[in-house]
Amino acid sequence: MSEAHYPSLRGRVIFVTGGASGIGAEEVTQLAAQGAQVAFVDIAEEPARALAAKLAAAGHPELFFQRCDLTDIAALRGAIAEVGRRFGPITVLVNNAANDQRHKWEEVTPEYWDERLAVNLRHQFFAIQAVAPMMKAAGGGSIVNFGSISWHAGAGGMPAYTTAKAGVEGLTRGMARDLGPDNIRVNCIIPGWIMTERQIRLWLTPEGEENLMRTQCLKQKLVPADVARMVLWLAADDSRMCTSQLWVVDGGRM
Ligand SMILES: NC(=O)c1ccc[n+]([C@@H]2O[C@H](COP(=O)([O-])OP(=O)(O)OC[C@H]3O[C@@H](n4cnc5c(N)ncnc54)[C@H](O)[C@@H]3O)[C@@H](O)[C@H]2O)c1
Numbered sequence: 001m002s003e004a005h006y007p008s009l010r011g012r013v014i015f016v017t018g019g020a021s022g023i024g025a026e027e028v029t030q031l032a033a034q035g036a037q038v039a040f041v042d043i044a045e046e047p048a049r050a051l052a053a054k055l056a057a058a059g060h061p062e063l064f065f066q067r068c069d070l071t072d073i074a075a076l077r078g079a080i081a082e083v084g085r086r087f088g089p090i091t092v093l094v095n096n097a098a099n100d101q102r103h104k105w106e107e108v109t110p111e112y113w114d115e116r117l118a119v120n121l122r123h124q125f126f127a128i129q130a131v132a133p134m135m136k137a138a139g140g141g142s143i144v145n146f147g148s149i150s151w152h153a154g155a156g157g158m159p160a161y162t163t164a165k166a167g168v169e170g171l172t173r174g175m176a177r178d179l180g181p182d183n184i185r186v187n188c189i190i191p192g193w194i195m196t197e198r199q200i201r202l203w204l205t206p207e208g209e210e211n212l213m214r215t216q217c218l219k220q221k222l223v224p225a226d227v228a229r230m231v232l233w234l235a236a237d238d239s240r241m242c243t244s245q246l247w248v249v250d251g252g253r254m
Pocket of ligand 1: 018019020021023024041042043044068069071096099100119147148149150190191192
């Protein structure tokens with residue numbers, strides 16, 4: 001848990017995508033601990049409901065969870081509108097959800113390509129489009145998109161994912177320019193290799209860990225809380241004049 005206290009987050013309505021597990025679950029937990037009014041969507045219903053129940057039992061403000069497949073833009077728009085009706089205008093959006101499924105470039109079909117871009121890029125734009133009018137009416141807001149170190153580090157084996165994550169950076173810079181006049185900030189966090197349950201289960205090997213320790217300046221593994229702490233700061237008024245930037249949380253690897 002962050003040792004920092006951000007008074008500006010108290011009561012703030014925050015929408016997190018992919019908040020049921022991994023880094024997203026830590027973001028939901030830490031934002032709730034700051035007294036924010038957190039709403040999140042995910043396809044994984046069971047861990048999401050368990051997280052919401054755990055945080056409610058700990059005495060945090062009522063959380064909103066709705067099952068939503070982010071490839072379904074109508075469902076995403078519906079969830080955002082429902083949060084606005086229930087809690088008031090969303091003034092922080094955390095575009096966290098993604099899926100780094102590996103794929104061989106020779107086997108990618110047009111359908112698979114479109115589906116991967118829909119999971120990893122398209123919803124970030126449409127969530128921004130849906131929350132921006134609420135933020136404008138409220139006098140401003142903060143949007144945090146999620147990129148990835150993978151393509152910066154020259155990773156292969158998942159071209160649709162790396163293309164989508166490169167696109168997130170362009171989306172961030174372009175939308176920061178368009179939304180700045182309405183006092184809406186748009187930033188992008190670039191996580192390094194973060195030891196989520198999924199990363200440990202699927203990809204962490206002794207060789208991978210050895211390579212990580214060799215390439216990072218800091219010789220410790222990163223955990224979801226390291227990224228969530230950056231989300232808190234970008235969501236809070238402490239970062240009020242920071243927009244259109246890439247925030248790398250990677251232990252000094254990039
Ligand atoms: N963990 C890392 O090492 C790492 C590295 C670079 C970038 N990132 C980025 O950080 C963010 C969080 O990653 P993570 O490691 O916590 O991932 P994760 O797989 O652990 O969690 C992602 C969450 O998003 C949800 N999700 C996936 N597809 C969805 C869909 N179609 N609709 C709704 N929800 C969906 C999943 O159910 C899951 O709860 C992602 O944008 C990821 O690309 C992570």
